Amino acid sequence: MATINDVALKAGVSVTTVSRVLNNRGYISEATRRKVYECMDELGYRPNEIARSLLKKQSNLIGLILPSVSHPFFGELATHLEYYAHQYGFKLLLCNSLLDPNKEREYIDMMKRNRVDGIIMGSHTLEVGEYKHINRPVVTMDRRIGDNIPFVASDNYRGGELATKLLVGKGCKKIAHICGNLELNLLANQRSEAFKNVVNQSGTDHVMIQTDMNVFDQSQYERIIEELLQQHPDIDGVFATSDIIAAFVVQICRRLGKDVPRDVRVVGYDDVNAASWMFPSLSTIRQPIEEMSRLAIDLIQRQLDESEFDYHNILPVELIEREST
Amino acid sequence: MATINDVALKAGVSVTTVSRVLNNRGYISEATRRKVYECMDELGYRPNEIARSLLKKQSNLIGLILPSVSHPFFGELATHLEYYAHQYGFKLLLCNSLLDPNKEREYIDMMKRNRVDGIIMGSHTLEVGEYKHINRPVVTMDRRIGDNIPFVASDNYRGGELATKLLVGKGCKKIAHICGNLELNLLANQRSEAFKNVVNQSGTDHVMIQTDMNVFDQSQYERIIEELLQQHPDIDGVFATSDIIAAFVVQICRRLGKDVPRDVRVVGYDDVNAASWMFPSLSTIRQPIEEMSRLAIDLIQRQLDESEFDYHNILPVELIEREST
DNA sequence: TTTGACATGTCAATCGTTTGACATCATACG
């Protein structure tokens, strides 16, 4: 691979001059500029970003740690993050933690070794303390870790409220809520808080069950949901904490001969693309994934710039009513 | 951030000694080894991989270019690729081309500047010639580019055959095939070849339409499918070239009052997770995504090692029959 | 006592680029 030296040699100028052309600094005549570009072309020269990174002490890399991009929500999140990362001049390092604390730790370590400019955490299985020594810009998604790490989330409480009220408003008499592991201390737990409050206020019968957001073991979903529907055959409304879980609910209802929405109304969460192409299409709470992504990247940039930013970033959600309710 | 110098200073040894500890070379006494590790711990030292990369002329980075990770197939592919990349000691640079040739070109350029060790192309919108100057290990997925770039694909012809025969075997009288843009010259086109052959051999009435694999414009899918089903109300079988398209077909059938599978049988392609949690669950052709991913990473590694490998890597597909047929 | 293994040190080059300091020489302007 050609170096800046080769270019200088070929163009008959000094490396300083080539560097000047490359970085638009100092005085350069049109003639040499053209000549230099010409030689770069002929040699297929590409400046070595690794050398640049070393000198400038910035890699333009953002590390992204997610449970798994194969989960539709995180896949869509990653897509938007990548888009804005690119807009801001960053590259994205993709890591799937599979919610394994060891992998997560290892990935954080790897990112430190690679001097990423910032880390976006969409997976957080570690103790709060472990995130405090990262020593570089971090943004968490849907989790608050101490007061020194900014987070972006959507208004989970409001989302839970909207979803539950929708079911109550439709006249559901017994509502099930399927949520994630409440011990993980995610902000998503507020959805469940809202659920409890709404359901208690309206005096609606209800039942709550937890699952791990474990996309990798779908049979777990099926088992849990089937048990739920069989133990409580009078359930006529389900609020699931993700659209994927909601999809399983719909499928299993159908299989048990219950129509959706006639017999059981189902509302999901996230509004992933799949929610709109399912049948029946899924009522859900829309998280503003794109705006959350833009904000996350922006928060990294602001931390690097040392410009101002908010630590708490809670974006509004929206109820999307479709066919499943 | 602490450097190897700081560690040496603190431990009262030379950088050479620290480097020896780090890389397990030469003689090191247990005592100094411990001492050095201790100091690294206390300083929170992490070797600078950027400096290493510069010297070793290898970044341990693999660039991944996909249409979009938000598409379930590519999301799952990316997950497995990331897994094996990690196993092999690589990191993954994620890029969504959105099937835009300019973005694709720009990403390839970026990867050259960043001296990635290899590139995995899951998106290919450029002219064949443009891929020939990449000058580093490349593996393409589902596309054959000349004779010097290895590719991994699944047995598309066989897949198309299995899917079509399934529909014919179930007694379908008029079968629609919805495929991607045939001009992109993907190996996936062989599915359509197989479709034509099977349908002609059995003398089955049929109709074929093309869509761009454009996940970003789902309304396109809906419009096309709706038109199709309205112009040909006697269609009783559909072979879609992806599970997502199949999902739309199912949804639109339902909306038009046609039952699946009673009135219209539908078979998809890929066997993404969604295929199993839809209702009715989707019959489909399973691509061995995980094995394809392992192979892709392995092919990068082998090119780097200059060990032997096959240029043609076609893995078997499998018919998964579920409820939609 | 000699030899060799073990343990460490010094020194310098190297990877590819950026950048500041400073020198040189036109050319143009007042």
Place this chain on the structure above:
DNA sequence: CGTATGATGTCAAACGATTGACATGTCAAA
């Protein structure tokens, strides 16, 4: 003519590691 500025050059340090060559010990075995 003096001076400013434009255009280029030389030189060297810096980024953070690795590595080879070579020196200098200590200590134990032969």
